[in-house]
Amino acid sequence: MRMHNPPHPGEILKEDVLPELGLTVGAFAAHLGITRPHLSNLLNQHAGITAEMDIRLSEALGQPPGLWIRMQAAYDLWQAEQQPRQHIAPLHVAA
Amino acid sequence: MRMHNPPHPGEILKEDVLPELGLTVGAFAAHLGITRPHLSNLLNQHAGITAEMDIRLSEALGQPPGLWIRMQAAYDLWQAEQQPRQHIAPLHVAA
DNA sequence: GTATCCTGTAAAGAGACGCATTACAAATCA
DNA sequence: TGATTTGTAATGCGTCTCTTTACAGGATAC
Numbered sequence: 001m002r003m004h005n006p007p008h009p010g011e012i013l014k015e016d017v018l019p020e021l022g023l024t025v026g027a028f029a030a031h032l033g034i035t036r037p038h039l040s041n042l043l044n045q046h047a048g049i050t051a052e053m054d055i056r057l058s059e060a061l062g063q064p065p066g067l068w069i070r071m072q073a074a075y076d077l078w079q080a081e082q083q084p085r086q087h088i089a090p091l092h093v094a095a
Numbered sequence: 096m097r098m099h100n101p102p103h104p105g106e107i108l109k110e111d112v113l114p115e116l117g118l119t120v121g122a123f124a125a126h127l128g129i130t131r132p133h134l135s136n137l138l139n140q141h142a143g144i145t146a147e148m149d150i151r152l153s154e155a156l157g158q159p160p161g162l163w164i165r166m167q168a169a170y171d172l173w174q175a176e177q178q179p180r181q182h183i184a185p186l187h188v189a190a
Numbered sequence: 191g192t193a194t195c196c197t198g199t200a201a202a203g204a205g206a207c208g209c210a211t212t213a214c215a216a217a218t219c220a
Numbered sequence: 221t222g223a224t225t226t227g228t229a230a231t232g233c234g235t236c237t238c239t240t241t242a243c244a245g246g247a248t249a250c
Binding site: 191192193194195196197198199200201202203204205206207208209210211212213214215216217218219220 | 221222223224225226227228229230231232233234235236237238239240241242243244245246247248249250
């Protein structure tokens with residue numbers, strides 16, 4: 001049923017990645033080439049992961065690109081699904 | 096090596112989905128609850144698929160949500176990878 | 191061959207978001 | 221106590237989604 005709300009990427013970065021790296025937020029931000037306030041916003045789920053940011057993370061963490069942007073997409077989709085909306089009728093293929 | 100550029104979702108919608116539905120762009124837009132110019136922009140790759148739009152498409156097309164937003168993420172990531180950028184050194188785990 | 195429909199696209203504007211810069215206050219820690 | 225680290229706010233710029241309105245070109249039908 002796939003019904004568990006996916007985490008914001010920032011949560012994983014803050015709780016798992018950063019501790020394992022043993023870096024301060026400021027040091028990690030500097031390494032990524034972004035500002036400390038912005039990384040803080042990422043970590044605290046006040047900003048999302050862009051494709052650009054995904055690449056930087058994948059390079060810094062030695063991972064194949066796409067992990068973080070897919071997490072973000074899953075998060076965004078879940079959030080949008082929680083919004084009240086009027087449903088759309090399914091279409092059928094033409095005769 | 097995973098090195099083939101992923102299509103923009105609009106391309107698939109325009110070339111595969113719309114013809115199979117047998118709908119005009121205007122009719123499809125109306126069904127989705129968006130404007131015709133905006134759907135035209137989607138189809139011609141001048142705008143991206145948002146989480147909101149993914150949900151509308153998945154409902155209209157009878158698909159599980161996430162297909163289109165993941166296509167968009169793959170597309171965005173590929174585009175970002177094509178941009179010239181300065182690489183970031185990999186970090187090692189703390190001692 | 192004229193009228194209708196469909197299409198792509200442009201302009202203008204609202205609202206949201208990414209990201210930078212700067213700044214400050216609270217918390218941690220030496 | 222003093223230095224470091226952190227979260228966050230304000231401001232601003234650029235970009236993007238999406239709407240409304242409009243227009244011009246192509247296709248279809250009479």
